[in-house]
Amino acid sequence: MEELILKLKEQLIEALNLEEITPEDIDTEAPLFGEGGLGLDSIDALEIILILEKQYGIRLENPAEAKPIFYSVRTLADFIEQNRK
Amino acid sequence: MGSEMTTHVYLGADYVVSSGGFGTEENLRNIEAYRSGVIRVDDLSLYGDPFLAGRIDPQREGQEVSAAGITEGTRLEKLMQLIIERVLALSGVDSRAKETGLIVATTKGNIDLLRGGMDPGQEVYLSELARRVAKRTGFVCDPVVVSNACISGVSALIVAGRLIRRGDYRHVVVVGGDLLTDFVVSGFQAFKSVSRGLCRPYDRDRDGLTMGEACGALLLTADRQRALSPVVEWSGGGISDDANHISGPSRTGEGLCFAIRRALEESGIVARQIGFVNAHGTATVYNDEMESKAIAMAGLSEVPLTSLKPYFGHTLGAAGVIETIVCAAQLRRKLIYGTLGFEHEGVPCPVRVSARHAKSEAGICLKTASGFGGCNAALVLALEGAANPVVEERSGAVRMKASCGLQPQGLPFGEMIRGEFRALESPNLKFFKMDDLCKLGYVTAEKLLRQVPGSIRPAPERIALVLANRSSSLDTDLRHREILDTHPREGASPAVFVYTLANIVAGEICIRQRIQGETTFFVQDCKSMTFLRDYARLLLVTGAADAVICGWCELLGTRFESEFEYWDITK
The missing domain is CATH 3.40.47.10 (Thiolase/Chalcone synthase)
Incomplete structure (x- = not known):
């Protein structure tokens, strides 16, 4: 799990152009979106959907279900763990 | 700079090429018969899976272009040349006169010709596209290019009207055009903003936009003799920015409301004088929500609201031009075209949307558009005498x-x-x-x-x-x-x-x-x-x-x- 979390943080930094941020800077439990945390937005959410598709072979059929899954790196990692092929 | 402000700007000849046909008249006939030009497109060069889109009939296009004797240029250049020539012929305006200008509205121009590598060909520069089209249609003035995302068409019309009022030109042909390309289709697909079925603006079951391609040309002129009859005037316009997000629409509608207020102010009218609003109405969840809020904020909740997207699809830089042409036609014909496919209202603020066409005594209509970058534009069109444009120069330094x-x-x-x-x-x-x-x-x-x-x-x-x-x-x-x-x-x-x-x-x-x-x-x-x-x-x-x-x-x-x-x- 810890390995997946680190990998995921690296993939987020790469895909979302989070320059000047290292995996250690990202709090695994903190909210990814909105004020506080990383302050990601809707375009970032689409990029995370692509990470799930390309890197883990997981297709989110209904973007509306993304909200709780995309809450934090932890919730995202849990979801990948449960659904990866 | 011109020395004298002109008060009146009129709408002259126009020409639309879209999935709804060749020529404004054919497009209007199809709308009046509730016929959408949107079809299932199964073309691997555009996208891996079939999708719905408003595509210009390729066979018709080939025939019309060659019948007009147009042999030179890219696909978009040929289409633009065709419709500009039609507008010049219909209006009798001389493109070789210094008083005649050309404004080109496009988001992506010849982007279908872009290939990888760091040295793009000349044709993908929007100014080069405009220069070629202007040259082939005889313009001596340098063309102006407006590229402002999905408000490009309305933006260009606003710029054109202002330049005529200032006296820079007596006539301006505004041409808007964008094509269906894998470049754009893939992007909207990645944004997950494409609808599964035909787009359904303002409907509770809407799930995204339908793409389209089109070209439209419209003459704006200070010369009343050149106006189509019944005479419709360009009364005033406004442009604003949400300052909120580069792709997501505003959550308050405040930005679009600013543009509407400015357009009304410049036209010397108040909200209750507006007979109908033809908004952007893309049918994405958030665009239509935002529009309903802006319309409420501008005091227009009681005014019939329409979207033309179900007929043409979203035609990007062309949308503002062809939809404005259709708005003027509705004023002239005393009709309000229904929003095809609308059933159940599904936006947060009440709006008056109908799927059916209706008779109308409207003397004034409002055309709006909103786009990426948070931009919004609003343009007021009025039957002659219905509005009271305010044309004053401030004296400050x-x-x-x-x-x-x-x-x-x-x-x-x-x-x-x-x-x-x-x-x-x-x-x-x-x-x-x-x-x-x-x-x-x-x-x-x-x-x-x-x-x-x-x-x-x-x-x-x-x-x-x-x-x-x-x-x-x-x-x-x-x-x-x-x-x-x-x-x-x-x-x-x-x-x-x-x-x-x-x-x-x-x-x-x-x-x-x-x-x-x-x-x-x-x-x-x-x-x-x-x-x-x-x-x-x-x-x-x-x-x-x-x-x-x-x-x-x-x-x-x-x-x-x-x-x-x-x-x-x-x-």
């Missing part, structure tokens, strides 16, 4: 308060801009997500505005941002193209695609600086600060803005140059 620019000084762009950004000592994680063109504009604007004390800056909606460059968003277009070419199965990156519009840099600056007035993006063959200053002056003296940031913001590969100026007007 127009003056430049500050200027700022960035140029190469030995350092590579990445290093230079990072250094400049750090020196601002104003951290912002979003900065690193921007493409290089936006970074250049962002830093230049920040440095410029640090010279202008907040105390002398007008309210956010009274500040305009007018930018221009040569390469539009080509730097990022090439990146997007490369992603599509190297990963055809995985598709586009939303974070890259969103920057494939020239005006996104204006959107980023507006968010950072809280600017909510007009944003207009011109594409020029070479830098002309004179043109930009003249346009800034026009906005200031006509009261469209109380301060204008105008400038050049160009970047392609390793070459870049920015030059911004801050102008205002004394009370």
